[in-house]
Amino acid sequence: MANISEEYIRKCNSWFDGKIHFPCNSLRIWGTIYPNGDVPLCPNKDIILGNINACKLSDIWKSEKSKNIRKKYYSCNGCWNPCSRRMEIELVSIAKNKIPKYFLKSYQQLFEL
């Protein structure tokens, strides 16, 4: 198993203490597909956006329904999402000088602690 940085653990603790708020990138940069083909907004919400047995994943991903749900839940902050938070924290920490400012803006809290 890869090492988990101290920064990741520190930020995780801050999130649990209610001190930081992150944007949600579910169905923006990552997604979930259940074994039955259902594509939820995320594993934590009971919101199904489509099923890959009925249509293409790209159509589900780009649908108006998905766009509206993504927008609605962008500021959810309802979970500490291990699969995306770790990647976001590690990547942004490593490459923050090369990432566009508009993207970094939504992660300002990562670097203000």
Ligand code: SF4
């Ligand atoms: S922040 Fe909210 S919408 Fe996003 S993955 Fe967590 S529970 Fe789901």
